Amino acid sequence: MSLKILKAGMLDSxxxxxxxxxxxxxxNPTGAxxxxxxxxxxxxxxxxxxxxxxxxxxPAATIFFEHPALIALSGADFSATIDGNSIPTxxxxxxxxxxxxxxxxxxxxxxxxxxxxxxxxLSKWLNSYSTNLKAEAGGFSGRRxxxxxxxxxxxxxxxxxxxxxxxxxxxxxxxxxxxxxxDFGIEDTAQLLVLHxxxxxxxxxxxxxxxxxNPFFISHNSDRMGYRLASEPLQLITKTELVSSAxxxxxxxxxxxxxxxxxxxxxxxxxxYPRLGNIISVHLPxxxxxxxxxxxxxxxxxxxxxxxxxxxxxxHLTQLEIACKLRLENYIHEKGHNE
Amino acid sequence: MEQLPPYKIFPLGDxxxxxxxxxxIDESINKLVHAVFYQLQKDPIPGMIEAVPAxxxxxxxYNVLFIRKxxxxxxxxxxxISEKVKKYLSRETIEMEDSGTxxxxxxxxxxxxxxxxxxxxxxxxxxxxxxxHLHVSTTYRVYMLGFLPGFAYMGMVDEKIATPRKQFPAxxxxxxxxxxxxQTGIYxxxxxxxxxxxxxTPLKLFDKEKNDPTLFKTGxxxxxxxxxxxxxxNTKSRNA
Numbered sequence: 001m002s003l004k005i006l007k008a009g010m011l012d013s014x015x016x017x018x019x020x021x022x023x024x025x026x027x028n029p030t031g032a033x034x035x036x037x038x039x040x041x042x043x044x045x046x047x048x049x050x051x052x053x054x055x056x057x058x059p060a061a062t063i064f065f066e067h068p069a070l071i072a073l074s075g076a077d078f079s080a081t082i083d084g085n086s087i088p089t090x091x092x093x094x095x096x097x098x099x100x101x102x103x104x105x106x107x108x109x110x111x112x113x114x115x116x117x118x119x120x121x122l123s124k125w126l127n128s129y130s131t132n133l134k135a136e137a138g139g140f141s142g143r144r145x146x147x148x149x150x151x152x153x154x155x156x157x158x159x160x161x162x163x164x165x166x167x168x169x170x171x172x173x174x175x176x177x178x179x180x181x182x183d184f185g186i187e188d189t190a191q192l193l194v195l196h197x198x199x200x201x202x203x204x205x206x207x208x209x210x211x212x213x214n215p216f217f218i219s220h221n222s223d224r225m226g227y228r229l230a231s232e233p234l235q236l237i238t239k240t241e242l243v244s245s246a247x248x249x250x251x252x253x254x255x256x257x258x259x260x261x262x263x264x265x266x267x268x269x270x271x272x273y274p275r276l277g278n279i280i281s282v283h284l285p286x287x288x289x290x291x292x293x294x295x296x297x298x299x300x301x302x303x304x305x306x307x308x309x310x311x312x313x314x315x316h317l318t319q320l321e322i323a324c325k326l327r328l329e330n331y332i333h334e335k336g337h338n339e
Numbered sequence: 340m341e342q343l344p345p346y347k348i349f350p351l352g353d354x355x356x357x358x359x360x361x362x363x364i365d366e367s368i369n370k371l372v373h374a375v376f377y378q379l380q381k382d383p384i385p386g387m388i389e390a391v392p393a394x395x396x397x398x399x400x401y402n403v404l405f406i407r408k409x410x411x412x413x414x415x416x417x418x419x420i421s422e423k424v425k426k427y428l429s430r431e432t433i434e435m436e437d438s439g440t441x442x443x444x445x446x447x448x449x450x451x452x453x454x455x456x457x458x459x460x461x462x463x464x465x466x467x468x469x470x471x472h473l474h475v476s477t478t479y480r481v482y483m484l485g486f487l488p489g490f491a492y493m494g495m496v497d498e499k500i501a502t503p504r505k506q507f508p509a510x511x512x513x514x515x516x517x518x519x520x521x522q523t524g525i526y527x528x529x530x531x532x533x534x535x536x537x538x539x540t541p542l543k544l545f546d547k548e549k550n551d552p553t554l555f556k557t558g559x560x561x562x563x564x565x566x567x568x569x570x571x572x573n574t575k576s577r578n579a
Contacts, residue, residue, distance in 0.1 A: 023391045025553040026484040135488045137547035198349045243364055244485055244492065246391040246398035248351050270393055270485025278352030303415040306353035310403045
């Protein structure tokens with residue numbers, strides 16, 4: 001039970017919901033950039049959200065399934081095909097053995113998640129499956145996926161019917177009819193809600209206004225560690241040096257040149273640049289799907305709003321999980337009767 | 340602890356908060372940070388995911404969903420956990436035991452490894468021998484870990500060898516010992532870095548195969564000793 005990487009992608013790595021408890025010794029949490037899409041991909045195939053998935057950037061890997069599997073793609077749409085036939089994102093798809101998953105063009109967003117029912121067979125490093133690229137640890141050999149890697153799976157999907165000529169599975173795959181509605185949409189300008197940071201008042205009045213009024217562009221110098229933004233430079237009223245302290249996924253820091261950086265999943269555990277704010281948790285997936293050149297705008301919010309959005313998002317995921325489990329059980333049950 | 344120094348609590352986003360004892364590098368404040376940190380390890384606040392000690396602050400990451408399930412609808416998780424933290428800190432028994440161990444680090448200060456020794460010597464008008472002498476004749480406290488897996492921020496180096504960071508980060512080899520201001524530290528991995536490099540240790544500071552993958556813990560005491568290039572190579576090959 002395995003899949004094989006026929007061609008490496010630009011940056012495909014195994015990720016889960018992150019590695020916590022080791023920031024005290026400088027080991028950063030890593031984990032999926034878009035945890036929401038990673039959770040949805042898992043939920044669609046009946047996994048729990050913490051099962052490791054493959055996070056892909058475009059151009060993405062070409063993947064060969066040596067055994068039947070139930071898979072789902074969520075997040076970015078990279079125009080996926082199985083043996084040349086299009087498959088949609090946000091659907092569970094049964095793929096037969098000896099089929100090839102390929103990605104052809106970037107339609108929208110920037111990170112696509114592949115979940116496989118039963119999950120990938122790996123051992124945890126420090127309690128998580130996430131790849132820590134810097135420490136070269138966790139995930140698959142602590143690195144991105146390369147050509148000829150063979151990724152073992154925990155189980156194969158046995159509910160395919162090889163002998164039924166009318167079963168679409170005979171041509172290599174079958175898209176199951178239900179769909180997860182994961183779309184938060186990406187507008188022309190992504191408006192991100194922000195909570196005030198400890199050094200917000202270090203900005204001069206004019207810069208505070210600019211922060212809220214001006215658009216910020218994601219620069220090419222952006223990756224899993226952080227997004228550098230380009231805009232009119234901002235200025236501090238103080239030259240106070242900060243001693244290092246902990247930072248977080250979503251922390252907006254002011255660099256010495258007056259530009260901003262937003263820390264992402266692979267951020268350092270600590271930092272010493274002024275913290276102007278933090279993107280709220282629920283907006284991190286949206287941010288994670290932006291790419292160089294995209295425009296964002298900041299708007300302040302408060303704790304009740306940020307926390308209620310977390311509750312709402314979780315509610316949505318829970319409902320989806322219940323619905324998907326039910327549909328999947330029914331599907332497998334019906335297949336059983338037909339055979 | 341008789342009297343807790345003044346502190347502030349502020350949010351770091353919607354799922355973490357910082358207990359801030361002031362923006363300073365101070366041994367007694369740092370000891371307090373660690374005392375609270377170790378106490379939280381033994382007796383965590385419900386909903387806490389992890390805590391990260393730094394120079395003069397302690398950050399607590401928490402699970403909003405977990406906390407919101409157990410509190411009233413009119414309260415935020417941030418308010419609830421802030422109150423818990425205040426109560427925690429008002430306890431009379433913050434034990435100031437220092438659990439740190441003394442770790443000796445062999446360093447080869449020869450110019451192949453101490454690539455910025457000459458720069459510091461020139462800038463600070465001091466001989467290279469004097470820099471090395473001053474660096475090995477102090478014991479240092481590990482104030483915090485951060486930046487890279489196992490990177491220890493240690494202090495304080497003698498005023499005479501204190502030196503600002505480089506303006507532009509340069510590639511640094513794993514094991515390199517650097518100075519930044521009055522801090523000293525060791526790069527556990529190859530990485531770009533801005534600290535002035537004065538030597539290199541053959542020891543492995545980060546080993547992913549170990550259960551405790553980092554050599555240092557916050558609160559440890561570190562003493563450097565000078566070794567020759569031969570000794571460096573011998574130790575290095577023994578550890579490989």
